Amino acid sequence: xxxxxQTPKFQVLKTGQSMTLQCAQDMxxxxxxxxxxDPGMGLRLIYYSxxxxxxxxxxxxxxxxxxxxxxxxxxLRLESAAPSQTSVYFCASSEWGAxxxxxxxxxxxxxx
Amino acid sequence: DAKTTQPPSMDCAExxxxxxxxxxxxxxxNEYVYWYRQIHSQGPQYIIHGLKxxxxxxxxxxxxxxxxxxxxxxxxxxxxxxTAVYYCIVxxxxxxxxxxxxxxxxxx
Numbered sequence: 001x002x003x004x005x006q007t008p009k010f011q012v013l014k015t016g017q018s019m020t021l022q023c024a025q026d027m028x029x030x031x032x033x034x035x036x037x038d039p040g041m042g043l044r045l046i047y048y049s050x051x052x053x054x055x056x057x058x059x060x061x062x063x064x065x066x067x068x069x070x071x072x073x074x075x076l077r078l079e080s081a082a083p084s085q086t087s088v089y090f091c092a093s094s095e096w097g098a099x100x101x102x103x104x105x106x107x108x109x110x111x112x
Numbered sequence: 113d114a115k116t117t118q119p120p121s122m123d124c125a126e127x128x129x130x131x132x133x134x135x136x137x138x139x140x141x142n143e144y145v146y147w148y149r150q151i152h153s154q155g156p157q158y159i160i161h162g163l164k165x166x167x168x169x170x171x172x173x174x175x176x177x178x179x180x181x182x183x184x185x186x187x188x189x190x191x192x193x194x195t196a197v198y199y200c201i202v203x204x205x206x207x208x209x210x211x212x213x214x215x216x217x218x219x220x
Contacts, residue, residue: 004155031206042199042210044154058207088154094206099144102206103155 001026004104006091012110013081021076021107023091030096032074033058034066036087037106043090049074051096081111116200121215124194130187134200137181142204145176147185147194150219156199156210159185190218 007022025032030051035043035058040046040090045058054064063085065077074093088108092101117135124130136145146158160167160174162183167174173186187194199213 011166035210037210040212042212043208045207045209048207059209092155097206099146099161099206100158101156101206103157105154105155 003027004091004093004102006089006104006107007038009105010108012112014079014112015082017081018077018079019081021089021091021109023061023075023104024073025091025093025102026043027093027095027102028071029093029102030071031094032065032078033081033092033094034067034074035038035090035092036056036060036085037090038087046076046089081109083089083108086111116196116202116211118211118214120198120212121217123217123219124187124190126192126218126220130190130194130216130218132185132187132198132200132216133182134184135182136200136202137209139180139202140204143202144204145180145183146199146201146203146208147172147174148199148201148208148210149194150199150213151193151196159198190216192218192220194218203217 004025017032033048034046037043050072091104094101146161150156150158162174176183197213
């Protein structure tokens with residue numbers, strides 16, 4: 001099992017460009033999450049999906065959209081990237097109601 | 113949501129027990145205590161969680177005080193691979209909020 005995979009690993013964008021970060025899990029988990037981590041800081045929740053077909057805002061949703069494509073995949077879209085969105089983005093998944101989340105390796109995004 | 117306070121850094125000798133403290137004096141009755149760690153540049157890794165009772169698994173032990181206002185994560189025999197940032201999180205739901213954690217440096 002690969003666990004949680006994220007693509008791409010690195011990305012550089014210019015201000016105003018758009019892109020989609022991809023996340024997939026092969027653990028048959030119901031719930032998936034997107035976090036961002038700024039330098040020297042802890043992780044902050046952007047959006048989450050408790051189950052297939054549902055999505056909800058987290059702590060810092062502005063500037064992002066998400067799509068729960070199916071049970072395996074949860075994508076994060078930046079419609080018009082800003083330098084403030086320079087960060088490392090982590091995807092995670094968990095079983096419904098479970099306390100343990102499994103994290104992917106992260107996508108390092110720089111917006112110039 | 114309860115706020116947590118952790119020391120910014122700690123050292124531990126290899127092979128010794130590492131005891132990482134966390135204060136959460138405003139914890140509510142339905143909030144769990146979670147511990148995660150993040151090894152440099154990797155995604156966080158779940159360690160353990162508890163509500164009221166002490167918990168132990170293959171990685172660590174979690175000691176929660178009777179009034180639930182503080183807790184301690186214990187790594188019984190720290191190795192160099194345990195060098196990481198350790199996050200103590202208090203939440204009622206699965207929507208986690210990570211603070212800045214404690215950087216544990218295990219010394220040879």
